[in-house]
Amino acid sequence: MTRDVYEYAVIRVIPKVERGELINAGVLLYCQPRGYLCARVELDPARLRALDPHADIDGIDRALSAYELACGDDPGPLAGEPLGGRFRWLTAPRSTIVQTGPVHAGLTADPVTELARLFDKLVRI
Template sequence: MSDLDVYEYAVIRVVPSVERGELVNAGVILYCQPRGYLCARVELDEARLLALSVPIDLPGVRLALAAYERACGEEAGPLRGEPLGARFRWLTAPRSTVVQTGPVHAGLTGDPAAELDHLLTRLVRPAQAGLSA
């Protein structure tokens, strides 16, 4: 038996102007059904977002991003009581809003929390010069 379990994840992104298609990756949501794990972590680089030169409601964006993190926790608001898989599907459903998720991808992991941190480093945090992912 393998020590690895299937997980699914999606990048949480901020798209200030849907028409322009520009976006900033702002977080990752990860779901691992066999381990009963659902967590979203957000690390918005506000300077990068503002560099897109599009007027944006930063307090509104922060609030929307925080909702992803809250929806995965014990105080899930309207999603409280829903199974973790249902929460993940609801959070990753396609939207045409300023804060949305990208497509869902899958992988194998033995440690969902460590995998979430790895994905944040690869997909959200600014790349460091001279380092490869």
């Protein structure tokens, strides 16, 4: 079974950037050899409200869904970018409420299964 290199980043929500407290809300995974780029997100409103009772849940949900849309068949303004370019753009450092953590790498024979595993381990803990 062939295993290929993949890269991933955790998508985080930091409701009060100045405090630095965060919750993991998704995973972005890119596997260049397999032509695979996908994001999976899920916001836990109760956990978010524990950090910021006044957080804009709807706005944060929209920002999170933008990661999924950017990986799909109709990526909007990223339509002309190859998958690797999209991944780099999505993981670029930013100081907003929704951002990615550092990029990590691994080996996988199945990026779909690996995304599900990482999501369960890093977001649904």
